Amino acid sequence: MDEKSRLPTVIKNIIVFVLGVLIIISVYRYFETVLDNPLPLFLISSDTMNPTLKINDLVFIGDGHMFNSTSVGDIIAFNKPAGEDRIIVHRIVEITLENGKRVIITKGDSSPGSIPGVDFPIKDHNFIGRVKLVIPNIGVLFLPPINYVLLGAIISVVGIVIYIYQRK
Helix, strand or coil, rough: HHHHHHHHHHHHHHHHHHHHHHHHHHHHHHHHHCCCCCCCCEEECCCCCCCCCCCCCEEEEEEECCCHHHHCCEEEEEEEECCCCCEEEEEEEEEEEEEEEEEEEECCCCCCCCECCCCECCCCEEEEEEEEEECCHHHHCCCCCHHHHHHHHHHHHHHHHHHHHCCC
């Protein structure tokens, strides 16, 4: 084939790739909208919520603007109060008032007690949202070497489909 006949195929492949990326971004934006939260997905990376949530569980976080309607027993995501350098997913064990404002105290299900600066005091500005859905153990797909094998398999399948499509 000469270069003129290849150009349309290359352009088609680029268009398909760009559309795939746009679909992935659209799905993420959909979750942001439906779950009312700019940070709708988290992968659990510690065992502090065993047996309810395990390492590599994917959690969907919603109700990002519902701090005042949370209740004891809810599992929430929040920025660590001391330093706000980590996002934590724990269960609410107590709700108190401090200077007339609501303050939440949490604890990991497998932790013996709440840790100051980690589990409390959680205020409105620390709150990210409530856990709405859990997909167990899906995070293993994102760990090496499985993620490399999965990525290689996807690229191979796409390459084979393009090759078969071009031969027809």
